Amino acid sequence: MVKVYLDDPNVGELEKKYLCECIDSGYVSSVGPNIGTFENRFAEYLGVKRAVSTQSGTSALHLALYELGIGPGDEVIVPVLTFIATVNPIMYVGARPVFVDVDPETWTIDPDEIEKYITPRTKAIIPVHLYGNPCDMDRIMDISRRYGIPVIEDATESLGATYKERFTGTFGVMGVFSFNGNKIITTGGGGMVVTDDEKKANHIKFLANQARDTSRGYYHPEIGFNYRMTNLEASLGLAQFERFPQFLEMKRRFAQIYTEGLRNNLNVEFQGSYPGAESSYWLFSIKLKGDKSVQEVQKLLAEKGIPTRRIFMPIVEFPMYQQYREGEYKNAYDIYKRGLNLPASTLNTEKGIEYVVKTLNEVL
The missing domain is CATH 3.90.1150.10 (Aspartate Aminotransferase, domain 1)
Structure with missing residues (x-):
């Protein structure tokens, strides 16, 4: 009987090579050259200005919401059919998730339902490209422009997917990706925030590193998070990205x-x-x-x-x-x-x- 795999990771000799080189270098934690290289190659592939690595897709979404200043009293529209990690970060920032139904054919968030649930408290829309299948981004971005509500794309399952020849994750003000072990490429864990907003990217990078001002040593001017990707993970990611x-x-x-x-x-x-x-x-x-x-x-x-x-x-x-x-x-x-x-x-x-x-x- 032929062996069949559901969503197991595909790692081999190239991954071993890159990981061994990383170990030999001594840069195994959150400092090392492969982190920046992985971020740059990822951004270049998607055609965005910046990509900021994180510890998971969940932390990437948390940072994106936090960066937009979303908090208590705010509402975030999200599809009711998704993985729990799409929704938990909304609770992390103290906002209220507003669940809407999905399109019966594509299984992704229904734009008509989005409009029904918009209120003055709506501060973000999170479309999810479920199982790699792109949402109707024309209509969603039209809603975003008409109501002045930012879009954060949950592209965690859709690396490489396109909508009208444009990659998912590149339509909204920010997009987030996951490199969990069952995703199309893996860093073991890991995630990424992508954006064309340099200011937001720099601040997210800062927040993910405990909001540390390295020019002043161990000085932290605001509350941050330990959401950094390690050089080991980035090494695995670089090998996976080649494949x-x-x-x-x-x-x-x-x-x-x-x-x-x-x-x-x-x-x-x-x-x-x-x-x-x-x-x-x-x-x-x-x-x-x-x-x-x-x-x-x-x-x-x-x-x-x-x-x-x-x-x-x-x-x-x-x-x-x-x-x-x-x-x-x-x-x-x-x-x-x-x-x-x-x-x-x-x-x-x-x-x-x-x-x-x-x-x-x-x-x-």
Whole structure:
């Protein structure tokens, strides 16, 4: 039986080489040349002026919200269907999350729903490019301009994805990325804030380093955070970034195999995309139709050596966020009830993905 991987990281000899060189240099902590090199290459790839590395995608989003001065009494509009890390930083700064439903076809935040929930207290909109699938950034940025509300893009799952030939994460005032172990490239942990605003980038870099004024030694003029990426992590990131074009090509090839192999299955519905959008397919995702439940299909696939994952649970299901429920969120709940993430790790081979397709067709 061919081995199949869900979202495992793809690390090898190049990563070992870069990590060993980093260890030999002695620069293993938050000081070292690879941090700046990684930031610069990342910014150059996306076509933005600055990229600031962080300890995680969560800390990147926290810093972005903090930099905009968002705090108690403010509201932040966010999709109800996302990973919990999109929402927790809103609470870190003391603001109120305002949950809206998603588009039933693309599974990303519905622009019509955004407008319904805007109030004088709305201080930011966080669109999430779910599973690598770009949001309708034309409409979202139009809303942003008309109401004067900044956009922070949660692009943590969408490195390499484009909307009308422009990379996700580059539309809003800031975009954030994650390099967790299951992402398309990894630094073990790690994240990045990207922006064209040099002043904001400099201040975020300052905040992430305990707000330390290094020109005055250990002097801290404001409250900061220990959100720095290490040189070890950046070394891993540089190796992964060299291999990123191959990883992205593989993700899209796997998506093509899934689409071609499952398109005639009446029990499968695909996650759609907006015109001009090209997903990075961090995870290839489907909705199931027919009599079998998601749990039953997962069990049958697991028996055949195929790992899968449920779609994210709507955030208002969690105890600390139930008080913020303001709607029915019918689309999000339907996607959660019937949605399934299929294996998409770049450790897979085309043969492995074809095996998943064949087995899923048999199971359904």
